Amino acid sequence: MHLAFPFLALGLLALSDAASYNCGNSESSDDIRDLFLNFHNDARRRVAKGEEPNKQGKLNPAKNMHKLSWNCEMEKRAQEHIKTCSGGLVNFGSWGANTMS
Known part of the structure; x- marks a missing residue:
């Protein structure tokens, strides 16, 4: 269940150039955020x-x-959505979501 969080979160990223995260979420670290963000941006760069x-x-x-x-x-x-483990589609308003099964 926790492994799904970074993948879902990556699909829900906003566009900006923040210097630090300061998220205050003890379930994830800045190192993990960097790992997944860099992986995703590297893939996007190759596509671009x-x-x-x-x-x-x-x-x-x-x-x-x-x-x-x-x-x-x-x-x-x-993270709140993942804790429910519903597996259903999510409506985050103006933010999109990528899911995979």
Whole structure:
């Protein structure tokens, strides 16, 4: 259950360039946030540059692929949702969510 949190949270990131997190969530650390955020941004960078492989060679370069940064409010909401283990779709208002099963 806790392993799902970083993946859900990554899908709920806001766009900005925050220097530090200061989220105050004891269930996650800044090192973990950095690990998942950097992994996700590296993947997005490869897509944006047209370097990400697919079955026919490489994906076409993306347009307007912005760098993501962590959003503490979304982390909090994602953690609350994960604790219910409902597995259903979530409505976070103007924020989107990526889910996988």
